[in-house]
Amino acid sequence: MFDGHVMTLLDAAVSLVNALTDGFRQGRPYTAPRGDDLPGAVHDALPLAAARTTVEPAHAAYLADTAQQLRSVFDAVDVGRTDRAAELVNVLLRTTGARPQLDRVDDEPWQVHFHGADDTLAVGWSAGCATALALAIGSNLAGRLGVCTAPQCDRVYVDTSRNAARHFCSDACRNRVKAAAFRARRNAGG
Numbered sequence: 001m002f003d004g005h006v007m008t009l010l011d012a013a014v015s016l017v018n019a020l021t022d023g024f025r026q027g028r029p030y031t032a033p034r035g036d037d038l039p040g041a042v043h044d045a046l047p048l049a050a051a052r053t054t055v056e057p058a059h060a061a062y063l064a065d066t067a068q069q070l071r072s073v074f075d076a077v078d079v080g081r082t083d084r085a086a087e088l089v090n091v092l093l094r095t096t097g098a099r100p101q102l103d104r105v106d107d108e109p110w111q112v113h114f115h116g117a118d119d120t121l122a123v124g125w126s127a128g129c130a131t132a133l134a135l136a137i138g139s140n141l142a143g144r145l146g147v148c149t150a151p152q153c154d155r156v157y158v159d160t161s162r163n164a165a166r167h168f169c170s171d172a173c174r175n176r177v178k179a180a181a182f183r184a185r186r187n188a189g190g
Contacts, residue, residue: 001141001160002132005111009132010158012046012125013070018169019045020067023154026172030155038064046125055121062122066092066129073133074156078147085145086137092130096123100131150177 002010018025019041020032033041039060046055055063069092076085092098096115103113114131115124136142136158144159146166150173159166168174 001144002136002158006132006135007158007160008047009114009128010136013129013133014156014158015045016042016063016067016125016129017071017074018155020064021071024152025155026170027150027152027176032064032067059120059122062120063125066122066126070129070133071156073137074145074147077137077142077145082137082142085133085142089130089134089137092126093134096127096130098127098131148173150174151180 020038022032023030039055039057042060042063043055045063069088073085073088073092076082076088097119098114100112100114102110104110113124113128115127119127133145136145143164146157146159148155148157148169149167150169153169153173155169155173157166157169168177
């Protein structure tokens with residue numbers, strides 16, 4: 001379905017959206033971190049990197065803005081507006097200057113990255129996430145991008161299930177919906 005590097009970027013996009021955008025999470029209102037809490041939230045949302053110990057406030061603010069744009073892409077795909085999602089991704093690709101290049105990190109094999117060597121942490125992750133979404137939308141995998149269907153939850157996910165049957169952002173939301181359905185059936189029968 002998605003190769004490992006693209007999946008890492010899609011996971012980062014999901015993590016940034018879910019951590020840095022307001023809405024609902026698992027049945028409760030969710031307010032994204034702001035101010036002094038934002039750099040730590042961004043650090044926690046991104047995959048670990050040995051060279052990164054902190055996230056500068058300016059980079060955190062840039063990535064919070066990117067997360068809002070990424071959310072709009074997931075929302076557009078979720079309601080079947082793939083053309084709109086593509087337009088939004090194209091804006092992100094242009095503004096981040098996303099461009100493919102081969103990089104070697106330490107003793108690992110060559111990897112395709114989508115940012116320049118001199119790009120900031122924020123621009124690099126934004127370009128990578130935008131490119132990963134472009135690869136999904138530009139293929140038959142756009143339907144794998146989703147918004148949780150549980151009541152009072154709008155967190156996003158990438159469906160990696162074999163049969164494309166995922167509807168929830170987490171096991172907690174899936175279990176919440178199953179428990180509510182069980183209680184409704186039990187109350188209707190008794």
